[in-house]
Amino acid sequence: KDKLFVGSNAGMYIFDNSKPEAPLLQSVFEHARACDPVVVSENTAYVTLRDGNECRGFINQLDVIDISNVLKPKLIKTYPMKHPHGLSVMGEKVYLAEGKHGFKVLDVKDPSNVKTVGEVAGIHSYDMISLSKETLFMIGDDGFYLYDITNDKSPKLISSIKKGQ
Numbered sequence: 001k002d003k004l005f006v007g008s009n010a011g012m013y014i015f016d017n018s019k020p021e022a023p024l025l026q027s028v029f030e031h032a033r034a035c036d037p038v039v040v041s042e043n044t045a046y047v048t049l050r051d052g053n054e055c056r057g058f059i060n061q062l063d064v065i066d067i068s069n070v071l072k073p074k075l076i077k078t079y080p081m082k083h084p085h086g087l088s089v090m091g092e093k094v095y096l097a098e099g100k101h102g103f104k105v106l107d108v109k110d111p112s113n114v115k116t117v118g119e120v121a122g123i124h125s126y127d128m129i130s131l132s133k134e135t136l137f138m139i140g141d142d143g144f145y146l147y148d149i150t151n152d153k154s155p156k157l158i159s160s161i162k163k164g165q
Contacts, residue, residue, distance in 0.1 A: 003070060005045060007038035012047050014070045029065055029073040037127075041089045043068040044076070044111050048084035048096065060084060062096065064111045076111045086127030088136070093117075093152060095136055097125035103138060105152045118153045 003026075004017035011030040015023035029047075038047045045065040051058050060083050064076040081104075085097040094106040094114075103125040105118035124141040131137055136155065138145040143162035147155040 003040075005038050005040050007047060012038050012045060012065070012073070014067065014073065027071050027073055029075075037084075037086045039087050039089045039094070040067065041091075041108075044108070045073070046087060046089060046094050046108070048081065048087055050081075050084050050099075052083075062087075062094075062106075062114070064108070064114060066111070077114070079114055085125065086139070088128040088130040090130035090133060093130075093149075095128040095130055095138075095149070097128050097138070099126070100124050103128060105149070105155065107152070118151075118155060120147070120155050 002018040004015040004023050006013040011028050013025060014027045016026050017023050038045055043066060045067050047063040047065060050060050060081045062079040062081050062084060066074045066076050082101040083099040085099055087094055087096045092107060092109040094108050096104045096106060098104060102119060102121040102123050104116050107115045107117045125138050127139040129137040134150050136147040136149045138147060143160055145160045146158045148158050149155045
């Protein structure tokens with residue numbers, strides 16, 4: 001809507017973006033130093049934190065944050081992850097890249113009880129873009145992948161473009 005959410009190594013920043021030429025900082029949700037991709041759906045933000053050299057972090061988790069009052073973001077719950085990277089939200093699903101562990105499909109209907117409903121292993125994923133309720137674009141270490149996600153429990157590869165093709 002009229003808010004801009006920015007993930008950083010130190011936290012999630014929320015800006016009023018009603019004037020895009022001059023965003024105004026409204027609040028910050030601070031966390032331990034880590035990489036911090038963020039996506040938002042309605043009154044809930046989903047933030048991944050991960051360890052590693054480039055991130056200088058030491059934790060691997062998904063934070064679910066209540067942003068119904070953007071001036072006072074509040075942690076709903078933290079969920080442990082293997083090595084989360086980028087993520088995407090579409091409706092009541094979050095698609096979460098887990099690096100060398102593949103990616104997960106999370107049911108986020110109840111933010112205080114997020115459940116893994118599907119996984120794809122054997123691939124190295126960095127980022128996810130849900131194009132529609134039917135298709136997901138995944139960026140991996142060796143190329144780009146398009147998945148059919150009509151069955152949350154078992155995403156199916158539609159096509160890929162690998163490095164060098």
